[in-house]
Amino acid sequence: MKAMVYTKYGTTGILNLSEVEIPAPKSNEVLVKVHAVSVNSWDWDLLRGKPFLARLGGLLKPKYKILGADIAGTVEAVGSDVNNLHIGDELFGDISWCGWGGFAEYVCVREDALTLKPASMSFEEAAAMPQAGVLALQGIRDKGGIQAGQKILINGAGGGVGTFALQIAKLYEAEVTCVDSAKKLAMLKSLGADHVIDFTQEDFTKNGQLYDLILDVVGTRSIFSYKQALNPNGTYVMVGGSLSLILQLVLLGPVIAKSEGKKFGILVHRPNKKDQDFLKELFLAGKVVPIIDRLFTLREAEEAIRYLGEGHAKGKVVVCVKNNQEN
Missing domain, CATH: 3.40.50.720 (NAD(P)-binding Rossmann-like Domain)
Known part of the structure; x- marks a missing residue:
């Protein structure tokens, strides 16, 4: 699969679109085919290694080689202990607490981090909501x-x-x-x-x-x-x-x-599936909608992160993860 990978801190030319192995889900995980991933300030901080707190867990080099916390996609495979999700389910979630890895075509995610996506919500809207x-x-x-x-x-x-x-x-x-x-x-x-x-x-x-x-x-x-x-x-x-x-x-x-x-x-960042579900209900009721400024391709992930990090974004910035030949 293709993924935006980085191995050192910086801002320009640090992310590389690379071929990496598709991960295999653990017993409590599902393999998600990523359709969209939104950018958060944490991506900007972790990319630069600034402020210094962003280096906790990776003082000299990044702990996580693939950034991206807010994903939306479809289930491709399920672990042996997964009970409530099935192949083909459309879902979204904040995966910052269980490994990151959203700027990629596939990512393995714990079942309890994910919320089922309603049909009326686009993948881009779903990716914009969690964090x-x-x-x-x-x-x-x-x-x-x-x-x-x-x-x-x-x-x-x-x-x-x-x-x-x-x-x-x-x-x-x-x-x-x-x-x-x-x-x-x-x-x-x-x-x-x-x-x-x-x-x-x-x-x-x-x-x-x-x-x-x-x-x-x-x-x-x-x-x-x-x-x-x-x-x-x-x-x-x-x-x-x-x-x-x-x-x-x-x-x-x-x-x-x-x-x-x-x-x-x-406010300490606490990803919460119950709160994700609550936001979904607000969306379905027409009370809350994600505001999306710009869409980028996976190849443009570094530009997307910089656009948000430099303060240009009106609302959310979303990266659309497309087929290999389109990236």
Whole structure:
């Protein structure tokens, strides 16, 4: 089979379209023929080996030779202990916790990582949902504890997590402010954002507005800046951001919470089949849809990762894995 393989960290010319052996499923796995795989920020971080935390498990060279966590495809073979999936089933899932390997024509995946794909959902839409959708759901609903009618701000709202978070927040009839670059604001308004802010023109932490919940996908400010944008008893949830902010949240967050009642938390990535199933039901009800910016071929996977990593994507970026002769 063909796969995009890398053996060292970098950004240009690192991924190579290579012939590798088709893997064989273990007893609790299925072999999936990959139709589509979406790009996540983790792919960008792991490709570069930056920030340094991305090298855990592979200090000098990558632990995983094939990137790609969010897949959609069909079952080609099943392990001996697989009970609920069958050859020909169409499915999707986040495989970051069980081996990665999505930028390939085939990948072996644990049965409990996968959700059956409805016929009305395209493979591209299915690949766009698992990681970004689950992070948004867990950040808004679970870690953020959203309540109906709250004032919510999403920082970095124009990417995959942000576009899902906006749609989920609107289900709670929240008043949502979205922060991103100017080129993404019209798209965010079309998804239901009540207010939009171009971060190059306005600092939302200094405009006097207060929020019940801040979901931060691109945290770069200090904890004190976010503190002054929160209502009393407000909640800040970090989905992505700098190491320095992580340290501030760990060390200073409990102190501020005790003295002022404002809560600060870091969302830990937890792939969850139950949440994938929940997102599928929201999709079938027409309440949440994946926003896909661009499609790339498998050969263009490095370009796709760079496009997302450099901040260009409006929503999700998806790689279509086609037949050998088309790559």
